[in-house]
Amino acid sequence: MKRFVLTCLFAVLAAAAWTATSEKSVGAAHHEVTGWGKYKFRTLYTSKHLPAEAQVDAVLTKAHGGFAVDRRPGKGETYFALPGAGIIQISADMKSTKMIKTDAAMRDANMHNATIWHDDGKSFLTFPGNGTNKVYTTDLKGKLLHTLNPPTGDMDLGHPNVAKYFSEEKNKFVPTDTEYLDGLLYMSTGYSPLDYVLTAKVLSTSPFKAAWHDLSFGGKGHGLGEFGTGHGITVPMGTKRIDVADRSRSEIDRFTRYGQYISTLQAPLGSYPCDIDYLDDYAVIGALHGPDRSKGAPIYLYEKDQLVSTIMIKEDLGLERFQHIHNATIRKVDGKLYVIAQAWNPGDFAILEQVVE
Secondary structure, three states: OHHHHHHHHHHHHHHHHHHHHHHHHHHHHOOOOEEEOOEEEEEEEEHHHOOHHHHOHHHHOOOOOOOEEOOOOOOOOEEEEEOOOEEEEEOOOOOOEEEEOOOHHHHOOOEOOOEEEEEOOEEEEEEEEOOOOEEEEEOOOOOEEEEEOOOOOOOOOOOHHHHHHHOOOOOOOOOOEEEEEOOEEEEEOOOOOOOEEEEEEEEEEOOEEEEEEEEEEEOEOOOOOOEOOEEEEEOOOOOOEEEEEEHHHOEEEEEEOOOOEEEEEEOOOOOOEEEEEEEOOEEEEEEOOOOOOOOOOEEEEEEOOEEEEEEEHHHHHOOOOOOOEEEEEEEEEOOEEEEEEEEOOOOEEEEEEEOOO
16 A cells, blocks of 8 residues: 555656656746846746736737836836726836726727826826827826817818828827927827827916927828838937837937937837837837747847847747737836836736846
């Protein structure tokens, strides 16, 4: 009897050892880290870190947005939205997440990106609803303060092409990103044939009022300052510059706040940069595709506009849903860099931590 028990126990232990070895072998194709040189990263959190409402497959797999970081001293919270759940806040230390009560007009719609901005001691979040054709502004508690409806063809929007576009009923306003600078909201529209950056003037924040403004620039085309797909829009910290991620052209086009073309930051050819985010001398670009489409898409890390690391979440870290990157943002806590990333089609979420050797 004892021999039988020992034999069974040995069999169980052997099976467990084989299973552990097999599981290790399955993951052996993936590395524990990704990136180059001193800019290597590991997985810190996956989507399991999100609130329960956001982990539901019907919500998470629809992720198609972007992040806004409160970069004021002593802050650091990150905000984004998922259709079917609403606005989510990631804590400044990234150790916790929570749902923010979201107005019904926004909660089930896709918020294609997110912007945080501050004016007269008050803070706001602005979201482009690419499917609802509207732009929403809330406070940090999620209270809906203002909805910017589509412009009409009889408005002075700064360029005759824009007025002509909106004079035709079939043409839609499809905002893909928003930014705020010196009283103006800037909005990219690359999911439409228009593809101009449009602006609205914030007239008051108490109560909140905004109206379409007579400044627009870009447009679809092949010339300098024109776009193939103007997808993300960013104001780098400490500047008055407008950067637009031209996804189909693999570049970041830079403009003055008046829409005058300045220069282009060329991303690797064949990549599809969705947006760019800046922190001090660093920038990250989340790409929808990489030059090699047989692999998952990269996140590019730049230092002073020089590419210093390529982060491959799917290939190196084994997060299978990261075939396409829709957005990435960069954080720095206690001298260490972090990258928060969102996948698309299917959607997913991860936070990566710099490996300090």
